[in-house]
Amino acid sequence: MLKFTEEHEWLKIDGGVATIGITEHAAGQLGDLVFVELPEVGATFSKGDSAATVESVKAASDVYCPLDGEIVEVNQAVVDDPALVNSDPQGKAWFFKLKLADPGSADALLDEAAYKELVS
Amino acid sequence: MESISRLKHTPLHALHLSLGARMVPFAGYEMPVQYPEGVLKEHLHTRAAAGLFDVSHMGQIAIRPRSGRVADAALALERLVPVDVLGLAEGRQRYALFTNDEGGILDDLMIANRGDHLFLIVNAACKAADFEHLQRGLGDSCLVTMLNDRALVALQGPRAEAVLGELWADIASMRFMDVAEADLHDVACIISRSGYTGEDGFEISIPVASAVDVTQRLLEHPDVLPVGLGARDSLRLEAGLCLYGNDIDTGTTPVEAALEWAIQKSRRAGGKRAGGFPGADRILAELANGTSRRRVGLKPDGRAPVRGGAKLFADADGTVAAGSVTSGGFGPSVDGPIAMGYVDAAYAGNGTKLFAEVRGKYLPVTVSALPFVKQTYKR
Numbered sequence A: 001m002l003k004f005t006e007e008h009e010w011l012k013i014d015g016g017v018a019t020i021g022i023t024e025h026a027a028g029q030l031g032d033l034v035f036v037e038l039p040e041v042g043a044t045f046s047k048g049d050s051a052a053t054v055e056s057v058k059a060a061s062d063v064y065c066p067l068d069g070e071i072v073e074v075n076q077a078v079v080d081d082p083a084l085v086n087s088d089p090q091g092k093a094w095f096f097k098l099k100l101a102d103p104g105s106a107d108a109l110l111d112e113a114a115y116k117e118l119v120s
Numbered sequence B: 001m002e003s004i005s006r007l008k009h010t011p012l013h014a015l016h017l018s019l020g021a022r023m024v025p026f027a028g029y030e031m032p033v034q035y036p037e038g039v040l041k042e043h044l045h046t047r048a049a050a051g052l053f054d055v056s057h058m059g060q061i062a063i064r065p066r067s068g069r070v071a072d073a074a075l076a077l078e079r080l081v082p083v084d085v086l087g088l089a090e091g092r093q094r095y096a097l098f099t100n101d102e103g104g105i106l107d108d109l110m111i112a113n114r115g116d117h118l119f120l121i122v123n124a125a126c127k128a129a130d131f132e133h134l135q136r137g138l139g140d141s142c143l144v145t146m147l148n149d150r151a152l153v154a155l156q157g158p159r160a161e162a163v164l165g166e167l168w169a170d171i172a173s174m175r176f177m178d179v180a181e182a183d184l185h186d187v188a189c190i191i192s193r194s195g196y197t198g199e200d201g202f203e204i205s206i207p208v209a210s211a212v213d214v215t216q217r218l219l220e221h222p223d224v225l226p227v228g229l230g231a232r233d234s235l236r237l238e239a240g241l242c243l244y245g246n247d248i249d250t251g252t253t254p255v256e257a258a259l260e261w262a263i264q265k266s267r268r269a270g271g272k273r274a275g276g277f278p279g280a281d282r283i284l285a286e287l288a289n290g291t292s293r294r295r296v297g298l299k300p301d302g303r304a305p306v307r308g309g310a311k312l313f314a315d316a317d318g319t320v321a322a323g324s325v326t327s328g329g330f331g332p333s334v335d336g337p338i339a340m341g342y343v344d345a346a347y348a349g350n351g352t353k354l355f356a357e358v359r360g361k362y363l364p365v366t367v368s369a370l371p372f373v374k375q376t377y378k379r
Helices: A024-030 A074-078 A101-108 A114-119 B013-018 B039-048 B070-075 B124-141 B160-165 B169-173 B208-220 B227-238 B281-288
Strands: A003-006 A009-014 A015-021 A033-037 A050-056 A058-062 A070-074 A096-100 B024-025 B029-034 B050-054 B059-065 B093-099 B105-111 B116-122 B141-145 B149-154 B180-185 B187-192 B201-207 B225-227 B294-302 B311-313 B321-331 B336-345 B353-358 B361-368
Touching: A003 A114, A009 A101, A024 A058, A024 A101, A033 B361, A070 B141, A070 B180, A074 B105, A096 A101, A096 B093, A101 B149, B013 B029, B013 B208, B029 B227, B039 B050, B039 B201, B039 B225, B039 B227, B050 B227, B059 B070, B070 B105, B070 B116, B070 B141, B105 B124, B116 B124, B149 B160, B149 B208, B169 B180, B187 B208, B201 B208, B201 B361, B208 B225, B227 B321, B294 B353, B321 B353
Parallel strands: B050 B225
Antiparallel strands: A003 A009, A009 A015, A015 A096, A033 A050, A050 A058, A070 A096, B024 B029, B050 B149, B059 B116, B059 B141, B093 B105, B105 B116, B149 B201, B180 B187, B187 B201, B294 B336, B294 B361, B311 B321, B311 B353, B321 B336, B353 B361
């Protein structure tokens, strides 16, 4: 199940765990990324907390945690090569996996059609 | 946030849109921050070939002496800048600073001697104030004119000479900071061999009516790529050049800003025309005795960029304040983060280890010599 936030994160939800990244639209708006800072495995976040940071040549931007949960895995590949976020934002360049505190909470997020309408 | 509808446009605005530029508000103008190639490619292309920048938002000002003698205009202007203007030969240009009575910097600018008048390039955000400052400061001795009928583009990079050489053979005889008049595609342009990227390059002042045509033709050259404000900022930061409003302002003096090279011997204590500019007492004293803080280059040890506004500390716990960052980001040619800022004089030596506060962490940075890239000016 693919879900989206108005803050331009995408979530691929499998069981109670969401794989989270930033959308193609967001990656395009940010421009060339040169630095990504990810959270630590085991950290817990509430919905809306800043969980990661992405930096372009010009500016730093927050990546918000879309739901309450605990970080169970992070993607070192985007730290090693931030440009991956520009080339494959909704594929290889996922940021972290979040074990959802309440799997049902994902229902309230946008589906793909609603997100596309938001950024069109 | 400036309202987009009240933003001014340069004569090249429609051209930027047709090239797919992303436009942003900057100094009262709607300006291209980047084109579809993106900041990284635009930056690296400028260092490898040639980048074309629209800098028409900057102010172009002519100062004409009522006496007809350009020396009179030079002496009048020396009342406002701590710079040797009288000694500026015809066809030459020099970096200068408007100072205030406290020794702070009102703006930084270029002054060219055009034979019968002086030709100034000033920053967009300051140009209205600079114009009034000049009118007030020069009094009746000179006629000061804002040249709103000219656009300004910068062609920067190692291929810039070859590109312009196809239009005007004499370009190769120009040295860094020469200024000359030449026809490009039958349009009378004023060309200076200068820029703000650390690269060899040219700034070209073009009559507004022909600005789009000349710019478009320059862009047709396979070596030339349009470059926006994003890469202009990373290029000038790598070159160790100050951005007015970030790295220098009314609260910083030329000596604090490590710009004393812009103050020639003739205007210093013991010189032929020592002092006589606003803030001279303080600036001459600082030249003799130094300052309590200095602008320095900073290289973060890790990969995380350290941005303008970050606080600097002498210790990793953030208890001993050492200064602050005024510009910082990622240097594509350096392939890593770079920054500059002001530190207490005790910490200004190259190699000094400091710590920058970024998102609650204290990241190690090293005070480093400027520029971060080798300048390639054709002196």
